[in-house]
Amino acid sequence: MNRRNFFEKAIPASFALSAVASSCAPKADLRYPDKHFHISRGYHHIPKLRLSMDRIVKETVGLRPFRASGPRLDVEQLGNKTIVHNYGHGGSGWSLSWGTGNIARKNVLATGEKKIAVLGCGTVGIATSRLLQESGCEVTIYTKDVPPNVTSNLATGxxxxxxxVCDKKIAKPEFQTIWEDATRFSFRRFQFLLGMNDIATWAEEYSVFRQEPVYVPGAGGEDFEIEGLLPERVRLEKKEHPFKADYVTRRTNIMFNIPTYLRHQLQDFTMFGGKVKIHEIKKLEDIDALPEKVIVNCMGLGAKPVFNDEELTPVSGQLSCLIPQGDVNYKLYTQGANFIARKDGIYIGSNGIVGNWDTTPSKEQTEKTVGILMKLMEEMRG
Ligand SMILES: Cc1cc2nc3c(=O)[nH]c(=O)nc-3n(C[C@H](O)[C@H](O)[C@H](O)COP(=O)(O)OP(=O)(O)OC[C@H]3O[C@@H](n4cnc5c(N)ncnc54)[C@H](O)[C@@H]3O)c2cc1C
Structure with a gap:
């Protein structure tokens, strides 16, 4: 045994153990070359989204029920039946569900009837039914399909x-006031759903663009806005954010965890005595045959053939769902793509093709969206 071996073997066991332990411990000088720098990077740290085609577990195409003049909210008399319409919410049905549901509720209550039929079991039909129950109505939902087989289940959330929500050039000027009242009512209503098993949550939303985006009216963006409802959108200085982009904003927004939300609302509906009947309405005579005198029409796109609504048209939107990633809990918009982190997955998409009835997902569309977001993430500071 040479002198070096002798000394190594002669080290007491406790020393040897602590030597092993310290060799496993992180090398402080390597991990923290500048401790202060790691505590404060000098910019908002945003976890990177892990993107690859093999992380996609589901692809869907949903059809937004769009009407250029805005959702149909009028009342129609058909024989001895009163039809209260509440359909055609385009890309805003989740957000407006409570607000237009409240308009429908007022129209229903004006009839004095208490036994009400609601056609449709999407987010609009369920919200309307709950509001009617709260006003003492006995509600039966008649529907072709229930969640998850409804358009509402294919939304971003x-x-x-x-x-x-409309084409501003075609909608009547008074629509803006109706929209604003519905928006305010919905917004207040969502406050009651925050903090309940994460069915609705606040989350950060980033908009990341090379240059300030040019607003094009009617191009699918938001043509109306109510100042002061959401926390202000804040423009981030270049040094404050990790993106390779000149125009970055951040605001806090409300997100809906769609599967749990729908289940929660339906459970509440049945808990308060509501009934759901699988029943397809093919023609007006089918409505006439229902026992209820007052019928609320929340059939979304399904209203088109029954009520011969030529204005109602689909705007398709494709989403690809990635496996959830715990640390990614924000939403992001960029040129040509966006994603939202929900509890059930990270949904990337979503395009809008007016008049498209085809619900077959396009691989080309998915690859394009993944490509845009991958580049953004690669160029991001870690
Ligand atoms: C890709 C995408 C992203 C979206 N993102 C958002 C978003 O982030 N935020 C937002 O607010 N909105 C969003 N939307 C819009 C939103 O999803 C819709 O506006 C909303 O789902 C419409 O709800 P609904 O209840 O009217 O329709 P649906 O969910 O389609 O429900 C209609 C109901 O009527 C029933 N029905 C249909 N025909 C018949 C019939 N003949 N007889 C009996 N029953 C019938 C159906 O079975 C169903 O139960 C998005 C939509 C898409 C496609």
Whole structure:
């Protein structure tokens, strides 16, 4: 045994153990070359989204029920039945569901009837039914499909009350006031759903663009806005954010965890005595055959053939769902793509093709969106 071996073997066991332990411990000087720098990077740290085609577990195409003049909210008399319409919310049905539900509720209560039929079990039908129950009505939902087989289940799930809600050039001037009242009512209503098993949550939303985006009216953006409802959108200085972009904003917005939200609302509906019947309405005579005298029409795009609504048209939107990533809990918009982190997955998309009835996902569209977001993430500071 040479002298070096002798000394190594002669080290007491406790020393040897602590030597092993310290060799496993992180090398402080390597991990923290500048401790202060790691505590404060000098910019908002935003976790990077892990993107690759093999992390995509589901692709969907949903059809937004769009009407250029805005959702149909009038009342129609058909024989001895009163039809209260509440459909055609475009890209804002989640956000406006409570608000237009409240308009429908007022129209229903004006009839004095208490036994009410609601057609449709999407987010609009369920919210309307709950409001009617709260006003003492006995509600039966008649519907072709229930969640998850409804368009509402194929949405992004964010507060966006003005998204493709109408074509401002075609909608009547009074629509803006109706929209504003509905938006305010919905917004207040969502406050009661925050903090309940994460069905609705506040989350950061970033807009990341090379240059300040040019607002094009009617191009799918938000043509109306109510100042002061959401926390202010803040422009971030270049040194404050990690993106390779000149125009970055951040605001806090409300997100909906769609599957749990729908389940929660439906459970509440049945808990308060509501009934759901699987029943397809094919023609007006089917409505006439219902036992209720007052019927609220929340059939979304399904209203088109029954009520011969030529204005109602689909605006398709494709979403690809990535496996959830715990640290990514924000939403991001950039040129040609966006994503939202929900509890059930990270949904990337979403385009809008007016008049498209095809619900087959396009691989080309997915690859394009993944490509845009991958580049953004690669160029981001870590
Ligand atoms: C890709 C995408 C992203 C979106 N993102 C958002 C978002 O972030 N925020 C937002 O606010 N909105 C968003 N939307 C819009 C929103 O999803 C819709 O406006 C909303 O789902 C419409 O709800 P609904 O209840 O009217 O329709 P649906 O969910 O389609 O429900 C209609 C109901 O009527 C029933 N029905 C249909 N026809 C018949 C019939 N003949 N007889 C009996 N029952 C019938 C159906 O079975 C269903 O139960 C998005 C939409 C898409 C496609």
């Amino acid at each position: 964010t507060w966006s009350p003005a998204s493709r």
